Every structure is written in structure tokens, then in C-alpha cells.
Amino acid sequence: MEYMKNTGRFRHESLQDQDTIKSLLKAITSGIGEGKITLEDKNASLVMEPSGLLRIKIKASIDDDRNTLGIRISWQGEKDITKDKTLKVIGR
Numbered sequence: 001m002e003y004m005k006n007t008g009r010f011r012h013e014s015l016q017d018q019d020t021i022k023s024l025l026k027a028i029t030s031g032i033g034e035g036k037i038t039l040e041d042k043n044a045s046l047v048m049e050p051s052g053l054l055r056i057k058i059k060a061s062i063d064d065d066r067n068t069l070g071i072r073i074s075w076q077g078e079k080d081i082t083k084d085k086t087l088k089v090i091g092r
Helices: 018-034
Strands: 037-040 045-048 054-063 066-075
Touching: 018 037
Parallel strands: none
Antiparallel strands: 037 045, 054 066
16 A cells, blocks of 8 residues: 555545446545545545534535536634534535
8 A cells, every 4th residue: 555645635636427436425425424524535544523613614606617616624623613603505
């Protein structure tokens, strides 16, 4: 097995089909529920332990033929977070 750097940062970009993306997102949501997410590829690895209140930021855009959906989830010991904002996501 190759040595993987654990630098506190992880970045991966690749082309994947819809089923693979679906599997990756399921693994991430499962990891959030269990309190541990492990990310790794041939260059690096990172273990994260989400807990407490998590902040979610969703951005989406359609520009000509380029569609972008960005999902950012972050957490820390934040106490002044408004958690009553309503968000509706429909996936069909």
C-alpha cells in the first residue's frame, strides 16, 4: 500500500457517473450520522469527526451548458447559530 499524506486538508476532483456520485454522497451522509468520515485517494487521506450543530451551505447555478451544485458542511464549537431556517431539497 502506498503512503498517503495526512496534512489536515483533502482535495479530490474527478469525473464520475451518477451512480458513483450517489454512492459517495450516501457514504458521506452515513459518516455524518456515525460521527466519522474517512476520505482517501492515492495522494492523501483525512479523517473527520462531525458532531454538534453542523452548518450547511448549498449553492447552485445553471450557466449555458455548465451546471454546478456545491454543498459545504462545516462544524465547530459555534453557539450562536440560527437553526430554524427552512430548507427544502427535492431529489427526483
